[in-house]
Amino acid sequence: MVIPALAFFAVFALIPLAGVLVLSFMSWDGLGTPTWAGVDNWLRTLTSPETGNAAWLSFVVMVASWLIQAPISLLLGVFTAGHQRYRAVLAVLYFLPLVFSAAAVAIAFKSLLDPNFGLGSALGIDALAQNWLGDPQLALGVVLFVIAWSFIPFHTLLYQAGVKQIPASLYEAAMIDGASVWTRFWSITIPQLRYTIVTSSTLMLVGSLTYFDLIYVLTAGGPGNATRILPLDMYLVGFRSFDMGRASVIAVILVVVGLTLSLVLNRMSGANRMESQMEGA
């Protein structure tokens, strides 16, 4: 009974995964027949300053978005796990970004950040009326902000769920011992959430390797190449420059980085803990 699921997964995920490795050694324009190219694509990609820049940007985006998203999601998760009615109402509103497509989010922010007609000019604050998407430095910041806006709600949800499963008796015991709010947070909440932290961080870091639609619609990688991270680089090299071989090399790099990250995080959280957690043990 596992066969149908396995078959779909094999045909449209595992075979393509092997296929992308094969294609990384072939030359193909997306229309004709792929021909063998040896290590040519690899050499060209690994020495390409553009892809090097994209790799660096991906690293920056990955680290920065984790640094922004993880603490905020954690705090919001703890906050929304409380019982007051107003928190429940807030939580409903917090999760609204979950329902918008990346295309919708990108279009909304593009319009909102317009230097002439957007938020900045509406509030009459010059500092907000900048050419957000036209300046290379600012554009990267905007991308990080919009990513945080759309992904924090999901991770807040994970943390909220995690916090709700912490036994209340732990807090009660700590209260009797006279532990302060901070002590309780650091010695109970954080340690109890360690699996949630690993799961959420893994999804965040691996997820950053798939940020495509949002950035594609928001900046298309620009201005210049200021927001052209690896997944976007892969798309543009493959489907704009019609160099599927080189695009496949980038795809292989993404897969290797993704798997490595998951394994390292898995190890860090203790041998096979992640697996046993995923299996619900």
Add this chain to the structure above:
Amino acid sequence: MSAVRTRPNVIGGLLGWVWLAIIIVPIYYVVVTSIREQSSFFSENALLPPSEPTLDAYVTVLQNDFALYFMNSVIVTASTVLVVLIVCVMAAYYVVRSRTRFAKNSFALILLGIAIPLQATIIPIYYMITQLRLYDSLLALILPSIAFAIPITVLILVNFMRDIPGELFESMHMDGAGDWRMLRSLVVPLAKPAIITVAIYDGLNVWNGFLFPLVLTQSADKRVLPLSLWAYQGEFQINIPAVLAAVTLSALPIVVLYALGRRQLVSGLTAGFGK
């Protein structure tokens, strides 16, 4: 927790309200702008409600094939979710019930999908879809969408089904029930909350999907909603209210579903990612 907190958490509350503003302002802006007149978009304050609210922008969008794109999205999402649910409920049942090595290995293999950015497989998928002569069809979107939804769906369903007491299976087994009957009369009714959760979660992902439609379709009549937003942006150029009306219209059905199924989604994800 409420018994534990003695003092109100002032800092937490304050940050909570700040975050609310960050979330709400862009959404408010989209809705307010969508009911603005095109001519007054450039002159009125972007954050104040329009002086003369109008639904013109919505009329423009609806006259430009919005219904067609909407239907395409419905077809792709509904068929994907239906197939995903059928194959994943079966798979999860097998993983939970079967003690074989094959079951264990299959599960481990499927879970790999969570650690791999599956998006990186888009080029071979494009190759396969063109070879199968499915390029520029809705089926081209449905097939890979099913595959991509499988890992997380199986994970959540397995986590949930593990909690079904073994005695229930034993007693049904004693009564002579086979796998199919147990699946139909025991697992599906009991796992209903988890099934609804994954249906919402997968549905949301497929509904909002952008990369597959961008790469695997071409014609306007095969466009799905996220791609149509992108296209409207080019077509309407300076008619920002119309673009944002399309954004609002595309999110509206999901907001309604979210309002109805939120509790379900949250509790189901808790079970799936719990601990």
